[in-house]
Amino acid sequence: MKLYRALLIIFIFINTLLADVSINAPTTYFQNEAYVFTIKATGSDVVFPKIDKISNQKVQTISTSKSIQIVNSSMKKSIIRKYRFFPKNDFVLPSFTIKIDGKDEKTKQIKVKKTQVKKSNFKYANLEVSTSKTDLYVGEAFKLKLKFKYLSSLNISNLSVSNVDLKDIWFKQLKGEKHYKEGDFDVHELTYLMFAQKSGHLKIEPFRVNMSLVAQNSDPFFGFVQQNANIKRVYSNSININVKKLPDNLNLIGHFDIKTSVDKTTINQGDSITYKVKISGIGNIDDIKDIKLNIKNAQVFENKPKISTNIKDSKYYGEYEKVFSIIPLKNINIDSIKLRYLDEKTKKVVVKSSDSFSIKVKKIKKQEHKLYVPTKKNDDKTKVVVKEVQVSSVKQNIIYFLLGSIFTFLIIFLVKYFEKKRKNSKKDSTIIQKIKKSKTKDNLIKILAVYIKKDEQLDKMIYKLQDENEDFKSLKKQIVDLIKQLEKGKK
Known part of the structure; x- marks a missing residue:
């Protein structure tokens, strides 16, 4: 019995010697970098604490490693855990309690200071x-x-x-x-x-x-x-x-060119022209200010600009392109656009101008759409018909009268029926037909150009056509209904 007690005491003593906890933590860290520390615990039964925050900053466990060794018939288990977090200022790394073989073991408290990053001085x-x-x-x-x-x-x-x-x-x-x-x-x-x-x-x-x-x-x-x-x-x-800062409120530096173009200079009233602006060159083209047009007596619709860039021969190339759709109400002038930038080599302000354009608008007569009522043409010449008059009985006259009355009423009914049917199936006007045949929003805008500023509600619908989120079919149907009302004079 004494032998068993002696062996038990020796076993507990050996386990106590094997119990160990240590921390590897630097006393400084570099600003804006993660602080990493490691805790190592050795024993037969090891329980680590839960570490969530230090100095009000979230702590992350980035690795856990284990190893087992047997020394003098006793098992020794070692666990090492690595933690990291991003401190903001100087802080104190607190003492942590690790339970080893039922006993609490504590790490030491460490003061940590924030330092500025300095160039490394290694020989290797x-x-x-x-x-x-x-x-x-x-x-x-x-x-x-x-x-x-x-x-x-x-x-x-x-x-x-x-x-x-x-x-x-x-x-x-x-x-x-x-x-x-x-x-x-x-x-x-x-x-x-x-x-x-x-x-x-x-x-x-x-x-x-x-x-x-x-x-x-x-x-x-x-x-x-x-x-x-x-x-x-x-x-x-x-x-x-x-x-x-760039001088004269400039926002571009480098070397750039500007070009503008139109697809036609003479159009019919109600038609549109396409106006393109292209700026290309070497430099900070991403900082270019968006180009806007303010043209009197014209409706201007614009697409979002496209900016493409690439690096070639260690230089930053770029291109800015924007497309406008313009519907002139009468003759207009599109002024040149001035591009101002600081030349990177000469360090002088450069001003470049694009081409200007005169657009001639041909007026077209408005066609009045009148209801066409077909008339019967009597091309046959009047013929003299000589009939032989026969004396008929009273009974025959009554029968002829009744048949004639029935035939007359039938003719009147048929005339009214077909007249009503013809009115109900009246053809759409030319403008309605064009609207129904339109396939895209841009095409529909061109068709409706002649109606701009004629009806406030219609103008709102035309502007809605520029919105990509609006349903085209639904909006087209609303426009058709509104124009029918305008043609009938009900609005």
């Missing part, structure tokens, strides 16, 4: 960024080159560039990544095309390269984890740029 790796310009205008293109080099002798399993939060700067990576040797180092180069969206002194924060190094020796803390790579973070330098 270096990250450098440089720009083609540091003094520029809003919307002016410039290039940023990222150069990362590391010792060729390093065993690297993966390289990745983290996304930088560039406030007020639009950027896009260019094609053509470079790889080459520079002494004992391998070199990678990336180039970005950038546009500053705001004036003032702007800062390009350091870029970061995550480098996965295959570990040659296991870390004492992580030795039991089956991992063969350590991630090293390499930071670049930061760059300050001075961004100036």
